[in-house]
Amino acid sequence: MGSSALSHLRICDLTGQLAGAGATKILGAFGAQVIRVEDPVAGGLWDILRSLGPYVDDRRGRNLGGGFNNHNVEKLGITLNLRTERGKELFRRLVAVSDAVTENFAAGVLARRGFSYEELRAIKREIVYVSNCGFGHVGPYNRFKSWGPVAQAVCGLTFSSGLPDMPPAGWGYSYMDHAGAYFMAIAVLAAIFHRNRTGEGQWVDLSCTEAGATLNGPAMLDYTVNRRPLRRDGMPNSNRSQFGEMVPHGIYPARGEDRWVAIACRDDADWRALSELLQEPWASSPRYATLAARRDAEDVIDRQLSAWTREREASAIASLLQSRRVPASVVQRPGERIDEDPNTRAWGLWPVVKHSEMGEVRVEGLPLHLSETDWEMERGAPCVGEHNELVYGEILGITRAEMEELEKEGTI
Amino acid sequence: MSGNASQTQRPRGALEGLRVVELTSEAAALAGKLLADMGAEVIVVEPPSGSILRSRPPFAEDIEDRERSLTWWHYNTSKLGVTLDLDTEADRERFRNLIRVADIVLESEPPGRMADLGLDYANLRELKSDLVMVSVTPFGRGGPRRDEVATDLTVLAAGGPVWSSGYDDHSLPPIRGWGNQGYNIASLYAVMGTLIAILVRDERGVGQHVDVNMHAAANVTTEQATYTWLVARQTVQRQTGRHAETNPTMPTQVQCSDGFWVNTGVPPRVRSEFIAVHDWLRELGLLGEFSDRILLELGMDRERLDLSKLGEDVEIQAIFGAGREAMTLIASRLPSYEYFMGAHKRGMPVAIIYSPEEVFEDPHFKARGFPTPVEHPELGKSIPYPGAPIRFEGSPWRIRGRAPQLGEHNELVFESLAATSALRT
Numbered sequence: 001m002g003s004s005a006l007s008h009l010r011i012c013d014l015t016g017q018l019a020g021a022g023a024t025k026i027l028g029a030f031g032a033q034v035i036r037v038e039d040p041v042a043g044g045l046w047d048i049l050r051s052l053g054p055y056v057d058d059r060r061g062r063n064l065g066g067g068f069n070n071h072n073v074e075k076l077g078i079t080l081n082l083r084t085e086r087g088k089e090l091f092r093r094l095v096a097v098s099d100a101v102t103e104n105f106a107a108g109v110l111a112r113r114g115f116s117y118e119e120l121r122a123i124k125r126e127i128v129y130v131s132n133c134g135f136g137h138v139g140p141y142n143r144f145k146s147w148g149p150v151a152q153a154v155c156g157l158t159f160s161s162g163l164p165d166m167p168p169a170g171w172g173y174s175y176m177d178h179a180g181a182y183f184m185a186i187a188v189l190a191a192i193f194h195r196n197r198t199g200e201g202q203w204v205d206l207s208c209t210e211a212g213a214t215l216n217g218p219a220m221l222d223y224t225v226n227r228r229p230l231r232r233d234g235m236p237n238s239n240r241s242q243f244g245e246m247v248p249h250g251i252y253p254a255r256g257e258d259r260w261v262a263i264a265c266r267d268d269a270d271w272r273a274l275s276e277l278l279q280e281p282w283a284s285s286p287r288y289a290t291l292a293a294r295r296d297a298e299d300v301i302d303r304q305l306s307a308w309t310r311e312r313e314a315s316a317i318a319s320l321l322q323s324r325r326v327p328a329s330v331v332q333r334p335g336e337r338i339d340e341d342p343n344t345r346a347w348g349l350w351p352v353v354k355h356s357e358m359g360e361v362r363v364e365g366l367p368l369h370l371s372e373t374d375w376e377m378e379r380g381a382p383c384v385g386e387h388n389e390l391v392y393g394e395i396l397g398i399t400r401a402e403m404e405e406l407e408k409e410g411t412i
Numbered sequence: 413m414s415g416n417a418s419q420t421q422r423p424r425g426a427l428e429g430l431r432v433v434e435l436t437s438e439a440a441a442l443a444g445k446l447l448a449d450m451g452a453e454v455i456v457v458e459p460p461s462g463s464i465l466r467s468r469p470p471f472a473e474d475i476e477d478r479e480r481s482l483t484w485w486h487y488n489t490s491k492l493g494v495t496l497d498l499d500t501e502a503d504r505e506r507f508r509n510l511i512r513v514a515d516i517v518l519e520s521e522p523p524g525r526m527a528d529l530g531l532d533y534a535n536l537r538e539l540k541s542d543l544v545m546v547s548v549t550p551f552g553r554g555g556p557r558r559d560e561v562a563t564d565l566t567v568l569a570a571g572g573p574v575w576s577s578g579y580d581d582h583s584l585p586p587i588r589g590w591g592n593q594g595y596n597i598a599s600l601y602a603v604m605g606t607l608i609a610i611l612v613r614d615e616r617g618v619g620q621h622v623d624v625n626m627h628a629a630a631n632v633t634t635e636q637a638t639y640t641w642l643v644a645r646q647t648v649q650r651q652t653g654r655h656a657e658t659n660p661t662m663p664t665q666v667q668c669s670d671g672f673w674v675n676t677g678v679p680p681r682v683r684s685e686f687i688a689v690h691d692w693l694r695e696l697g698l699l700g701e702f703s704d705r706i707l708l709e710l711g712m713d714r715e716r717l718d719l720s721k722l723g724e725d726v727e728i729q730a731i732f733g734a735g736r737e738a739m740t741l742i743a744s745r746l747p748s749y750e751y752f753m754g755a756h757k758r759g760m761p762v763a764i765i766y767s768p769e770e771v772f773e774d775p776h777f778k779a780r781g782f783p784t785p786v787e788h789p790e791l792g793k794s795i796p797y798p799g800a801p802i803r804f805e806g807s808p809w810r811i812r813g814r815a816p817q818l819g820e821h822n823e824l825v826f827e828s829l830a831a832t833s834a835l836r837t
Contacts, residue, residue, distance in 0.1 A: 008615060018635065028686035030608055051720045054636070054644035054664030060720070065635060066643035117805075118667045134761070136803065139777040144762040145678075148635075149654065149664070152673045156768030158653065161577060161589030164757060167665050167673055168765055169587040172648070172656035173635035182600035189607035190426040194807045196614060202806025209771075210782055216591040216768035217486035219544055222470045223769030224796045225781075226484060231767035238590045239565070243483075249565060250573065251585040258582050262569030262676045313421040317787050329570040331586055334648065335630055337572055337620035343557040350642060351629050362642040367598070367628030368605045369552075371533075372620035373612050 002074065003031035007135040009192065012037060012098035013075065015184075016047030018174060019148065019208060020104030020132055021071040022181030027188060028074035029366055034124070035094065035391055037070065040079035040412060044384040058356050063357045063391065070363045071382075073353050077382025078391045079412050082113045086411045091394050094121050099195075100188050102126040107248075117203035117246040126201040128191040128336035132184045135330060136207030148174020155212030156230075164234045179215065180208040216336070218243070231311065240298070247294035248274075251331060252306050254314035260331035261314040262306070263321060275326040278308055308353050318375035355380025388412055424731055425451015426807040430515045430610065433507075434491070436463035437520035438592070439626060440548040441487035442599035444518055446801070447606065448490035455510065455825055459498070462818050463488075472791070476698045478818060479790075484750075485815045489786065494825050498529050506826065507531065511539050513832055516606055520548040521559045535622040542619040544609040548598050552625035562626070563765045564594040568674035576637045576648060576656035576664025580663075586650055591768075598626040619782050653775025659723065662733060665765070666740050672748035673696075677755070677762035680735035681719065686711035687758065688758040702741055771795060786814050 009032040013024045021036075029033040038044035043062050045051060054066040063392045081087040095101060103110050109319055110131070131137055132147020132152075149170075154160050158170035186343075187204045195201055213220075219242070222228045230236060241264075242248040249264045250269075265271045268289060275283040283303050288294050294301060309317055310395070314330040321328035330336070337344060344350065349365045356379060366375050390410065392398040406412045428451040432442040436458045448454035449744075456463075462722040468483035469476075509532075511517060517536060519526060526532040526547070527738070535547045547553055550562035568574050568588050578586040605622035613619055632638065637648045637656055648656035653665040653675065664676050682685045690708055693699045702708070704792075711717070711731045721728050739762065743751045752764040772783045784799035800809035 004614050015620045018601075019784065025458075026604060042413065048719065054640045054646065057641055065498040068640050069705065070639040070642070073746060073770075100443075126690060135776060136780060139757070139776045144756040145759065147678060147761060147833040149675055150677050150761050150763040153763035153765045154771075156766050156771055157591065157764050158675070158763075159673075160591055161587055162589070163579075163584065165583075166579065167655050167667070170665075171573070171589055171651040172578065172650045172654070172665065173573075173637060174637075175589075175593070175633070178633045178635065179482075179597070179600065180786065182597070182604065183802055185647070186446070186600065186603050186607065187804070189604060189611065190802075191804065191807070193607060193611060194426040194616075194804075195471060195649055196611070198424070200806055202804060204804060205803040207780070207803065210799070210803070211779065213768065213771045213777070213782065214798045214801040215593065215596050218468075218483045219590065219768045220798050221486055221771065221795070224772065225472050226470060226474065228470070229767060229769050230768070236590055239537040239588055241565075241590075242590045245469055246563070251565075252589065253585065260569075260585055262566045262574065262588070264563040264565045264567045282756075314706050317671055322560050325561050325564045327563045329560075329562070331574050332570045332572065334634075334637050335645070337570065338641050341557075341570070343551050343627055344631055346555045347552055347625060347628050349631060364632040364638055364642070365628075367602075367625045367632055368601050369623045369625075370605065370609060370612075370620050371623070372618055373608075384670075 001379070003029065003373060005030040005370065005375070006032035009033065009100070010071060010098045011035065011188070012094050012101045014101070014105065014110065015132070016104065016105035017049060017147070018067070018071055018104065018177035018182045020176060020184065021047070023132070023184035023188065024075065024102055025071050025073060026366060029377050030373070034075040036075045036077045037080050038077060038384060040081050040385065040410060044079070051405070052204065056361060066361070068381055069355055069358060069361055073377045074379050075382055076387035076391055078388050079384065079385040081411050084411055086406065086409070088114055091354070093126060095120055095123045096284050097395065098124070098127070099113040099192060100130065102130050102184070107131070107142045108134070109131050112180050121201065124201070125197050126199060128188065128195055128201050128202040128204070130184060130187045130206060131182060132206040132208065134208050136210060137205050148177035151180065151208040152212055154328045155209045156216050157212050158343070159376060160230060160236050161238050162215055162236050166235050174352030176208050176212045180206070180211055183211045184232055195197065196389040201349055208246055244295050247291060247298050248305055252309040255312055255318060256311055256314070259314045262331060263315045265329040266327065268363040270326045273326050274321065277324060279302070351377045353380040354378050356383050356386060370387065385412070422806055423806070424471050425810060427452040430568070431455070432515065432516040432518055433457060433510050433514045435519040435521060436465065437548070438464060439595040439598055440518055440520040440602055442596055443546070443602035443606070444491060445487050445489055445546070446599070446603050449811055451807065451810070454491045455821070456493050456816065457507065458493060458818065460495045460531040462597055466818070482567060486797070488815030491809070491816055491820065492814040492821040494822050494823055495819040498531070502629060503527065504531065506582040507831055508539055510534050511543065514527055514540070514543070515545060515610065516544045518546045518563050518602065518606070518615050523553050537619060540619070542617055544606060544613060544619050544622065546606050546624065547601050548624040549604050551627045553623050555625070557627070564592045564631065567594040567626045568630055569720050570682065571627050572634040572637055573630055576634055576650055578650040579652045581815065584648070594626055594630055597629045598624055601629050662736050668743055668746060668748040668751055670747040672747050674743050674751055674762040675765060676743060677760065679732060679739055680711060680760070682716040683712055684704040684713060685760060686735060688760070689735060692742060692754065692758060693738055696742060696745065698741055704734035704737050708738055711735060713774035755764060784811055786811050788814050
């Protein structure tokens, strides 16, 4: 059962939300044993997604959050009160048999519980400790709290999405929680590789704002080399190509309410193919044959092209352009890309997992397949304390009587 | 080679000992850069005419030249660069020789191209049985849409991020953000796939082929847009600068007195936060003109707001809204940085909306050493680059050198390769 790729790894996982839980989800899908450690006092609700919708039915509660289930498939869940001495002792035992400790609390929270990197290292010398927060654990803003929309705004990604003379459009979701989670998964894997080669563990201080700031590289070099800031008149205009390298390039209206089609002419050949399709005098004119000429006339071209696309179905436009090898796609709604797009279905992108209370639920799979040791998702997210018996009993060797006592005193 | 790391004074990068052969591309260039900056030896292979990235603007001092593309510079730090014309048998043989001593091959050719060259995974594993091959394609190597042509824009449109982003006014188009995020996401998955496959290889001695699908990557990078459909079959609608939702929510962006925009972030939820905002309004002399003062004070009477009841409980909704309004009023009266610092000092997570380059001037990023100088000897200067996305305390991330010039390491790579082969046979 389950993927075998990382089945030799055990992660002591204190993450939550998406920026953290999204990382260990990937490791878990590839077979790492991810043990989610949650606070019994708060009923696991430090991770607010536990109880937030969407919901599968009318029931509500801390085990029924749809987002939580999506981000925590294939993990084991235990409760452990790290405020108490016995709780701390159990945590030490868990760290001692783990390869990595992962968390995305505000900076300093875990250290205040008595588990700084130095303390973790004293428990297990080669432990890998990856912390992930908005601003990192070091630096003037290290006490600043954060969440996705904050991280992506501070690092520049919100600003670089929008239309001229308008407020930033940004990202209509926590893009940097996803990207932060991806960087976090990379951090764990790279540090484990390094440990395997050298026998050395380490602390990795991941700052989501810093990670996000690396995702706009050429624009930043345009500033450091050419002193040309992105904050200038007419910028951004982000459906267009960023540096004028493709024209036309944009998102154009199609027939119907809120229907749109994306079109990108990569080069002069794409433009010729498009203009042959359009069969309109303005487009056939040789004056737009070169990129430089199209760039000068981009407003006019966009207006003319919009007038043509507006009369047609988005999917018809996309197929027509694809038939001439011009990149184009419908701006797909969630229902279209999930239930109607043959590509996501054929990929197996929406596996069904079994959740102890929610039943069978579709979740997001992963966009990569490994030919020998692929990912698998079968088990839904853990309910609060669902795997206490398994983890405390089988992994830490605690007797049933002891467990009952721990439960009674509120340690687990 | 990989098991035989040399003893050096400086700490080793996390991936030291790995050798990657990367066929240059737009979509996987970031994957190669990440591996290289984490310590792997990455040899980027370009056609003799140069990578497509070398033709991408912007150019240093706006001089269009294949050695001056800032796009090439950014995505190819720390790599060695060689040229090979894979349409000739002689160079394909040189490529095969590289593969024989590589751990990983990374490519983003159109599906079918590697097979046409006789360089697909089935061919390459004959040369090195435990090779890890990582292929990044717009729609996956085997899917029904695999032959479609695509760019960052069209993949993000097909995959969901575009649907969720834009403005409250739906007569305006949905918006794709800049920075080639569709390629970036795919590259991040390519790095994960590479590392997982390498851990498996080191453990069991088996190589494998990693198939990364950009369209699928975009599809699983839209947060609640996807799982709201999966779980509840509801469709989120885009809103200006904030989460797309099934039901409209209050605006979160405010223009400050200096013209910069900020995001009011997470408004007050617990008693201490309501008190802090109340105090802040008073300090600024704004309490009198704040119309929802009474609601704010109701927030001060409660221990915390149960946010799972937002949208159901009218009173919670009103109190939560008053907290947001208070933060909005304050933001509109202060310069952006003062608002940002003032809110965080009071424990409220808000954001200043920086343009990307402004990060370089921010005291926090500077103090962490984020701007990273990279020497460009030909220009006689050192240029600040974006620094470490991941701060490894025990195996430092490091830009080992500027992007290679065209064919810069042909001699070094092919000569040492000849020497290696001689040693090995």
